[in-house]
Amino acid sequence: MTALRPRWFEDVMVGEALPPLEFDVTLTSLVMYAGATWDFHRYHYDPEFVAKLGMPAPFMDGQMVGALMARQLMQWGGADAFVRKLNYRQRGTVYVGDRIVLCGTVSDKSVDEGRALACCALTVTKTDGTEIVRDANAAVELGRRP
Amino acid sequence: MSTHITDELKSWIGREATYTAPEELGRASIRYFAMALGDDNPLFYDASFARDTRHGGVIAPPTLVCETNQIFQNPPDGNGYIGHNWPLPLPSSRFIRGGNEYEFHQPVRGDDLITVTWRIVDIFERETSRAGVVIFVLSEARYTNQHGDLLAVNRETNIHQP
Numbered sequence: 134m135t136a137l138r139p140r141w142f143e144d145v146m147v148g149e150a151l152p153p154l155e156f157d158v159t160l161t162s163l164v165m166y167a168g169a170t171w172d173f174h175r176y177h178y179d180p181e182f183v184a185k186l187g188m189p190a191p192f193m194d195g196q197m198v199g200a201l202m203a204r205q206l207m208q209w210g211g212a213d214a215f216v217r218k219l220n221y222r223q224r225g226t227v228y229v230g231d232r233i234v235l236c237g238t239v240s241d242k243s244v245d246e247g248r249a250l251a252c253c254a255l256t257v258t259k260t261d262g263t264e265i266v267r268d269a270n271a272a273v274e275l276g277r278r279p
Numbered sequence: 280m281s282t283h284i285t286d287e288l289k290s291w292i293g294r295e296a297t298y299t300a301p302e303e304l305g306r307a308s309i310r311y312f313a314m315a316l317g318d319d320n321p322l323f324y325d326a327s328f329a330r331d332t333r334h335g336g337v338i339a340p341p342t343l344v345c346e347t348n349q350i351f352q353n354p355p356d357g358n359g360y361i362g363h364n365w366p367l368p369l370p371s372s373r374f375i376r377g378g379n380e381y382e383f384h385q386p387v388r389g390d391d392l393i394t395v396t397w398r399i400v401d402i403f404e405r406e407t408s409r410a411g412v413v414i415f416v417l418s419e420a421r422y423t424n425q426h427g428d429l430l431a432v433n434r435e436t437n438i439h440q441p
Contacts, residue, residue: 137321139332156317165315169308170346173359182358195376196346197316203341204318212322213333215386216341222378222436266378276333 139213139276142242142249151237151253154205158193158231166197193227198265202255205235206273210251213276217250221269225259232260240270248274283414283441284404287368291399296363298349299394306389308347309339316340338386344422345381345433347393363397369414370441377415377436384429392425400434414439 156162163177175182178191199219206216227233234257241252255269306324313323321328322338329337348362355361387393400417407413416437422430 137328162315162317165311169311169315171348171361172346173355173361175359179359196342196379199379199381200312200316200340200342200346204316204320207320207322207340208318212328215334215338216381216383218380218382219341220378220380223376268378 137208137212140209140211141278142244142251142275143278145239145242145251145275147239147242149239151205151209151239154201154208154235156201156233156235158227158229158233160191160229163191163193163197163229166194166200170194170196188226188228190228190230192229195223198223198227198233198257201233201235202237202257202266202269202271205237205255206253206271209237210273210275215274216271217248217274218270218272220271221255221257221266223265224267225263225265227259227265233265234258234260237271249277250274282404283370283412284402285368288402291365291367292402293399294365295396295398296365297394297396298363300347300349300392301351303390303392304339304344304347304387306337309337309343309389312343312346313340334386336388338388341383341386341431342381344387344393344431345379345420347395347422349393349395363395365397365399365416365418367402367416369439371439374416374437374439377438379436380434382432384431387422387424387430391430393430394423394425396421396423410438410440412441414441 167177237253237255240254250272253271257265310324398419400419404414420433
């Protein structure tokens with residue numbers, strides 16, 4: 134990977150796009166997340182169980198979508214970044230076999246109680262355009278140029 | 280509109296449940312979580328890199344703390360679920376996630392010993408175009424460490440379909 138450097142607040146422009154993040158949803162990736170979070174519900178790995186519920190495949194936990202948004206934000210914000218706020222409304226379900234694309238744009242910049250914050254508007258969609266989250270926004274604290 | 284919001288159900292608003300983990304979070308838990316997301320950010324595993332950043336050491340990915348599980352003696356239920364659950368008197372357990380609102384107050388580290396307090400903030404019903412009358416359950420989880428520092432707050436909306 135390329136070295137992770139701080140992204141200085143002073144260099145960020147409103148309207149700037151975050152690098153998109155694509156994620157292929159495999160049974161392996163859902164099992165890894167289930168194991169890492171102690172979430173052993175059969176929703177996330179048992180095809181026969183979810184078929185009985187009328188679902189096409191095991192599906193991603195809603196908080197994993199948030200975790201991927203935070204991954205994108207932390208990578209973009211660099212070594213000094215810290216996500217302060219993240220919120221979203223869940224609109225669609227992500228199944229094994231889907232590829233999802235996370236996009237973001239800087240919507241505002243502010244200094245609040247000494248914290249340099251970049252506010253970002255985020256989207257998560259499947260490659261067929263299905264909306265996974267709505268009203269997704271984050272505030273990322275960034276480093277200041279020394 | 281028929282109401283599913285009984286007095287018994289409403290009595291759950293404001294209820295709390297607190298759990299403390301029996302051990303520290305651990306750096307390995309942080310690394311596994313990052314790996315599961317395909318995340319190679321060195322802040323989450325490389326101590327020498329992280330030491331020279333504003334964070335001064337390895338930190339956890341932001342939402343990790345909201346996925347930690349402090350319960351360790353309950354066996355999984357019939358569907359494999361393990362962890363905190365409210366036994367709400369709802370007509371059906373079928374639910375979908377409505378969304379999350381996270382606040383992150385300070386980075387979580389491997390030596391944090393985590394306590395969570397869950398609370399039911401509100402329960403109400405609403406007519407929706409997609410699913411008819413549904414019941415919204417708003418809950419909040421507050422995470423602290425052994426020093427009493429507030430780490431994160433996670434407000435969740437679950438939508439139950441009667």
